[in-house]
Amino acid sequence: MNLALWIAAGLLAVVALSGGISKTFVPKEKLAAFHGGGWTGDAGVGFVKTLGVLELLAAAGLILPAALDVAPVLMPVTAVCWILLMVGAMITHGRRGESTFVVLNLIYLALAAFIAWGGFGTWR
Template identity: 80%
Template structure:
């Protein structure tokens, strides 16, 4: 179970890092032209970049606290925050008519929920 949680956290961290880098460093106009990025056309540059920074922080928060054993409780807390972020992402994609991205966000949400459940429960770092 511990291995599965590490794999899930690693996969989710890669997804968060990739999304965060694209939202932080790719121009908003270019993002608006990509599949799934249509919503950025209706958002401010500051909002898109803030989401990008939050995603980068999520990538760090899913891995680093456990690796360095400093405040490892931040791993499941970060996973819960990712669940909330994915709920917002799903609502946004529904509003902009991107149902396949809703399904993708649901998969990310499920991974984050698994990490939160596992790290708060049976495979807690504090146990």
Template identity: 80%
Template sequence: MNLALWIAAGLLAAVALTGGITKTFVPRRKLAAAHGGGWTGDVGDGFVKTLGILELLAAAGLVLPAVSGIAPVLVPVTAVCWILLMTGAMITHGRRGERAFVALNLVYLVIALAVAVGRFGPGSF
């Protein structure tokens, strides 16, 4: 179980890192032109950059507390925050009719739920 939770947290961290870097450093106009990035055309630069920074923090929070042994309870807390973020992403993509992205975000949400339940429960550090 521990290995599965590490793999799940690592996968989510990679997704968060990729999304965070993209939203933080790629210009919003370029994001809006990309497949699945149309929603960025409807919001301001600050909002996109804030989401990017939150995703970078999520990437760190899903792995670093457990690796360092400092406040490992932050791993499941971060997973719960990721669930909230994915809920918002699903709503946003759903309103735009982007069902494939809703499904993808649902997969990420379920993985984060498994990490949260596992690390708060039987697989806690």
């Protein structure tokens, strides 16, 4: 079970890291041109950058606390926060009729739920 949690956390951390880097460092206009990035055209620059920073923090929060054994409870707490972020992403993409991204966000949400469930139960 521990290995499965590490794999799930690693996969989700890669997703969070790539999304965080793009939202934080790529100009909003370029993000809006990418498939699935159209929502950024309706959002403010500060909002997009804030989401990017939160995703970078999530990438760190999914790995570092358990890996360093410093407040490992932060790993499942981060997963719960990721669940909330994915609910917002699903609503945003759903309103735009982007069902592919809704399904992708649902998969990320399921991974985060598994990490939260296993993290609160196992890594204590």
